[in-house]
Amino acid sequence: MQRMIAVDKLARPDTHILVPLERMFQARVDQGFSPTNVMPHEEDFLKGRLHGIAAGEMQAMEAAGRTLFDFPDAPWEFQLDMARQVWDESRHAEIFIKLLDYVGSYLGEFPESEVLWSCTQVDDPACRVAGINRGLEGLACDVFEQIIRLAQKMGDPVIERAVDYVLADEITHVRMGSKWMRKLTEGDPERLRQAQAFQDNIDSLFNFQGARTTQDEAPQVPVEVGGRAIDFDATLTIAREARMLAGFSDEEIDRLLKAASRSAAY
Amino acid sequence: MAELGDRVNVMGPQPIAGRTPVPPAMIAAAERVLALLAAGDATGLAAMAAPSGVNDLAELAAAATDAGARGGAPERCEIIAAARVNYHYYVKGRIHRARAEPFTMQFRLGEDDGRWTIREVQNLSGRRSAWTR
Numbered sequence: 412m413q414r415m416i417a418v419d420k421l422a423r424p425d426t427h428i429l430v431p432l433e434r435m436f437q438a439r440v441d442q443g444f445s446p447t448n449v450m451p452h453e454e455d456f457l458k459g460r461l462h463g464i465a466a467g468e469m470q471a472m473e474a475a476g477r478t479l480f481d482f483p484d485a486p487w488e489f490q491l492d493m494a495r496q497v498w499d500e501s502r503h504a505e506i507f508i509k510l511l512d513y514v515g516s517y518l519g520e521f522p523e524s525e526v527l528w529s530c531t532q533v534d535d536p537a538c539r540v541a542g543i544n545r546g547l548e549g550l551a552c553d554v555f556e557q558i559i560r561l562a563q564k565m566g567d568p569v570i571e572r573a574v575d576y577v578l579a580d581e582i583t584h585v586r587m588g589s590k591w592m593r594k595l596t597e598g599d600p601e602r603l604r605q606a607q608a609f610q611d612n613i614d615s616l617f618n619f620q621g622a623r624t625t626q627d628e629a630p631q632v633p634v635e636v637g638g639r640a641i642d643f644d645a646t647l648t649i650a651r652e653a654r655m656l657a658g659f660s661d662e663e664i665d666r667l668l669k670a671a672s673r674s675a676a677y
Numbered sequence: 678m679a680e681l682g683d684r685v686n687v688m689g690p691q692p693i694a695g696r697t698p699v700p701p702a703m704i705a706a707a708e709r710v711l712a713l714l715a716a717g718d719a720t721g722l723a724a725m726a727a728p729s730g731v732n733d734l735a736e737l738a739a740a741a742t743d744a745g746a747r748g749g750a751p752e753r754c755e756i757i758a759a760a761r762v763n764y765h766y767y768v769k770g771r772i773h774r775a776r777a778e779p780f781t782m783q784f785r786l787g788e789d790d791g792r793w794t795i796r797e798v799q800n801l802s803g804r805r806s807a808w809t810r
Contacts, residue, residue, distance in 0.1 A: 428760040428767050428783065434797065438762040438785060441796060453763070455697065515694035522760040522767050569690045638693070 414481045418529045421473065430522040451561065451643050452632040457570075458516040464554065465507035465518060467547075470527040472500035474543050482536040489536065489595070492587050496544075499580045506573050513569060530613050537595040541606035544588020545659075546613030551581045552657055553623075556650035560626075561634075564641045578653060585657035618671040623647050625668065699759055699766070706786055706793035707768040711754035714782070715772045717742035727787065727794040737798045741772065741780055744802070748777025757781075764788065765796060778802070 413420075423429060430438075436446035444450075449459035475496035482489075508518055530542045555578040562571035592610075596603035624630075629644035636643075649671065654664050706725070713721040719738040726734055745751065757769040765787040772780040781801040786793045 426758045426769075428758050428769055430760075430762075430767055430783075434785075434799075435762055438765050438767075438796070441787065442763050442765060444763060449763075455763075458694075458697075459763075509689070513690060513692055515692050515696050517696070519758065519760060520697070522762065567693070 412480070415534060416477060418525050418532065421525065421528050423523070427519060428522040430524055432524040432526040435522065435524055448647065450645065450647070451557070451634055452645050456634065457514045457636055458511070459521055460554070460558065461507055461510050461514060462516055462518070462521045465504060465511055466523040467527050467551070468500050468504040468507055471543070471547065472497055472504060474528065474531045475500060477531060478536065478539050478543070481534070485536050485595075489591055492591065496584055496587065499584070503577045503580065506577060510570060510573055533609055535602070535605070537592050537602055537606040538609040540588040540591045541610040542613045544584050545592065546610045546617070548581050548584040548588065549614070549654060549657065549659065550617045552578065552585065552653040553648060553650045555581065556653045557644060557648050561636065561643055564643060565636055565639055582653065582657040585659070589658045614667055615670060618667070623649055623671040625649055625651065700788070702791075703766050703786055703788070703793050704756065704759070707756055707759070707770065708754070710784060710795060711756070711770045711772060714738065714741040714780075715745070715751035715754050717745050722795070725795050727796050731795050731797055733798050734795065737782060737800050740800050740802070741782075744772070744777055744780040745774065748774030750774065769801070
């Protein structure tokens with residue numbers, strides 16, 4: 412079996428539609444939407460967002476499995492953690508596929524992009540966990556916290572509890588990433604710097620050109636979800652509390668917020 | 678007996694929203710694109726392109742024509758999948774010929790004033806093999 416699978420070599424069923432992220436951005440721009448991501452104020456937000464997460468969980472499962480396979484010389488405890496994460500992510504994928512059904516969608520209603528898989532393209536396990544476990548799983552904390560708040564406003568315990576259950580796992584994945592990023596780079600500050608730089612790149616990729624705010628600063632707009640009209644965030648928020656539970660420092664969260672607002676100036 | 682309602686799955690909660698139907702007019706337009714590609718009709722395809730123009734459309738038409746020259750008459754065309762980005766649809770299609778590998782492509786259709794037009798195309802034949810397996 413080949414190690415370090417390239418972005419365009421991740422197998423999918425023939426009936427699955429994959430679209431490079433930049434093309435998906437263009438499709439949204441052509442329709443008068445912001446390029447980056449389906450936003451809470453858009454029609455079908457829940458369907459689109461939950462679909463993106465379901466696809467993301469599958470890629471996260473594949474990423475953890477690949478990390479296990481790509482680095483056979485990594486410590487046994489590291490491999491055990493990655494194996495556990497594969498199991499977690501596979502459960503998450505099933506949960507989100509069921510949630511898709513719950514909100515009137517199905518796997519394949521929207522295309523999948525390869526952008527999360529592109530974050531695996533590095534041949535150092537320290538960088539890999541920095542990018543996947545700290546960068547992407549940190550993003551997952553933000554996304555899930557926002558959906559939980561939305562579900563609370565909707566009065567929908569099914570979505571609220573299902574996503575809260577998944578968030579609890581993601582927090583452990585971030586902590587796992589922090590632990591291994593440090594352990595694998597012990598006594599090698601240059602390697603640690605490279606791992607952190609790799610994570611910074613991923614954080615920057617997902618700050619959505621400044622379309623992110625804190626929960627308190629998010630402009631509130633009318634949204635209709637689950638047959639109810641509510642006011643909700645117009646942006647993707649950064650979940651300080653969940654990130655702190657996951658072990659991110661205040662300084663790291665502040666840096667992320669600053670980067671998001673800096674991009675907005677462009 | 679108590680009224681249990683129309684419960685599709687008695688083991689879990691019922692859906693809170695219905696599915697968004699795939700527009701029949703979009704499917705008809707996708708089938709037309711496939712038929713034009715199978716026939717090597719570049720002019721017909723160009724007429725279905727969005728007014729802003731579509732990069733690579735002529736290239737795709739030429740590749741489909743070339744596949745036709747090598748593979749003989751088309752046996753059948755099929756829509757393999759359709760997925761939407763908001764109100765635009767990506768369609769993956771395939772043209773089968775007797776003496777050639779199937780010609781596989783993906784294109785995006787968008788609707789303006791009731792007319793579905795091509796917004797982008799991508800030739801998947803011989804590319805991204807693991808994705809399309």
